[in-house]
Amino acid sequence: MMIIVISGTPGTGKTSVSNMIAELYNGKVLSLNEPEVFEEFNIHFDIKRDTYVVDTDKLLTHIITLIEEYKNDEPEYLIIEGHFSDIIPENYIDYAIILRCDPYMLRSRLENRGYKNDKILENVQAEILGNCANYFIQKNLKIPIYELNTSILTIESVVDIIITNIIKDENAENYLIGKIDWLEKLFQDNSLNDFFDDKIKP
Ligand SMILES: Nc1ncnc2c1ncn2[C@@H]1O[C@H](COP(=O)(O)OP(=O)(O)OP(=O)(O)O)[C@@H](O)[C@H]1O
Numbered sequence: 357m358m359i360i361v362i363s364g365t366p367g368t369g370k371t372s373v374s375n376m377i378a379e380l381y382n383g384k385v386l387s388l389n390e391p392e393v394f395e396e397f398n399i400h401f402d403i404k405r406d407t408y409v410v411d412t413d414k415l416l417t418h419i420i421t422l423i424e425e426y427k428n429d430e431p432e433y434l435i436i437e438g439h440f441s442d443i444i445p446e447n448y449i450d451y452a453i454i455l456r457c458d459p460y461m462l463r464s465r466l467e468n469r470g471y472k473n474d475k476i477l478e479n480v481q482a483e484i485l486g487n488c489a490n491y492f493i494q495k496n497l498k499i500p501i502y503e504l505n506t507s508i509l510t511i512e513s514v515v516d517i518i519i520t521n522i523i524k525d526e527n528a529e530n531y532l533i534g535k536i537d538w539l540e541k542l543f544q545d546n547s548l549n550d551f552f553d554d555k556i557k558p
């Protein structure tokens with residue numbers, strides 16, 4: 357069983373992509389954002405930030421137990437997905453992949469979900485700054501970390517790139533982390549104010 361860890365800002369497509377890999381390639385998905393997981397492991401709901409704060413130590417022990425259980429089913433892949441999946445220890449990761457999304461597209465995906473303006477802005481800013489990618493970089497893993505710009509791809513083609521290019525290593529180096537920089541792009545386009553201006557704060 358190969359373990360693929362997928363991270364990324366909310367709305368970048370982690371669940372959609374993970375479920376499709378599982379469906380097409382004999383995989384199992386372990387979602388860290390499942391309501392049951394949240395129910396069991398949240399310490400409190402932060403009203404100001406409109407989000408859960410998770411006890412990562414407890415959650416990690418739980419996840420490791422689950423990984424061991426999944427091994428018994430002998431799936432080809434176990435996909436662990438969630439925007440805090442950087443908590444998974446390196447010895448449980450075969451592939452670490454961060455899904456990225458253009459800030460404008462991410463904003464519209466989160467609007468479609470009916471998220472409140474401040475939550476949309478917080479998430480899109482996190483994507484622009486590359487927070488999920490940075491959390492992985494800070495872990496100094498020995499394995500390579502990959503990132504994928506999903507903005508111009510269908511869910512099917514994201515899955516195909518993960519399996520064919522990254523895992524089967526057809527030009528996997530094209531997807532090594534560090535090539536996607538929304539901050540620089542917005543700066544070059546003189547568009548940073550669309551996301552970092554005081555006036556747009558609710
Ligand atoms: N590559 C893509 N092309 C077009 N739409 C996409 C793509 N990836 C995801 N979407 C759409 O974006 C929305 C968010 O996707 P999804 O729920 O998989 O994101 P997520 O990363 O799992 O978010 P969360 O962290 O909140 O669980 C869905 O409506 C999905 O259909």
Ligand SMILES: [Mg+2]
Binds near residue numbers: 370372389
């Ligand atoms: Mg999801």
